Amino acid sequence: MNIIFFGSGKISIPAFEALLSSRNKICCVVTQPDAKKGRGLAESMTPVKALAQAHSVEVFQPATLKDDFVFETLKKYNPDLFVVIAYGQLLPEKILNIPKIFSVNAHASLLPEYRGAAPINWALINGEKKTGVSIIKMVKVMDAGPIIRQKEIAIMLQDNALTLENKLANLAAEELIQALISIEQKNYKLKEQDEAKVSFAPKLKKEDGRIDWEKPAEQIINLIRGCAGWPGSFTYYKGKILKIYQASVRDSTDVQGGVNKGQISGFSEDSIIIATGRGTLAIQELQIEGKKRMSAREFLSGHQMRVGEIFGKK
């Protein structure tokens, strides 16, 4: 089949690789335009573009899909199928209807739950025990199309957004290939999503990563796990932003009276222990503004922290 691949995020890489080594022909790859990223003025391309170039696949980077020029360009390839995974933009109906068969999307959740841009992160933040990958036929509404294949996976306690994304990326690649085979052989079934069970996972904002120390330790840990990578979870210490990379629940029972939430309640050999709304948690890896990421042990070597100091105040 002639396929046009839409993808931008890291999660789409295994699927893209799987497609490249399948019997299908990738006519062209559509990915987000190079962004002028920050500190200096470095231009950065999506990982998908880098991989496409390495395989000499044509790359197309329209700023918007609403342009007629985009429609004409894609039409010219005469594609059988569009494969979309973590592209980063809604595909207009006109575009979706270009391929002869239809457009397929791989989504990292058990649809109809967690529709939207950040399903992996929200599943972790909400403390879900399982998630998965759904392969759907695309319709006009974001992530609302009928399901072709769906595969469940357990969320491990030690999983964070990065490790889970990795697992789901590989799973998505496998499921996608299977789905393509069944589509080619025309022996697939479509299962409509149950609209009553729809939930949403909107794109995360930086602010979503701010830790609320009033919450129970478990919930804070879930936030840290869910925000790993981007946007990262953070709090404040002595007026500076303090990012927390690795932490675990130390004690999930009630805190003794009089202890302020966010207070340093002690230290162990390798971690800083903080009181929360319910229970305590142990920070193992962190980063203060302007410094490198380091272990709690390293941090404590150079910073005199005291029991009773408060986290979370600017």
Add this chain to the structure above:
RNA sequence: CGCGGGGUGGAGCAGUCUGGUAGCUCGUUAGGCUCAUAACCUAAAGGUCAACGGUUCAAAUCCGUUCCCCGCAA
């Protein structure tokens, strides 16, 4: 030329404003204590203070330039 923090023995930091003997918490090595220990005590090794240039009797510290790391913003 977007804003800001930083580069000091192996790690993390102080010292820089107000130039004048290289400091702290660890780690490493050796010895001691101990039934024993990653605990405790003692000692030692380990630095061209990012680089180059300037000012000065004297520069980690003041001035100029460059390189590198990081946070914000996107």
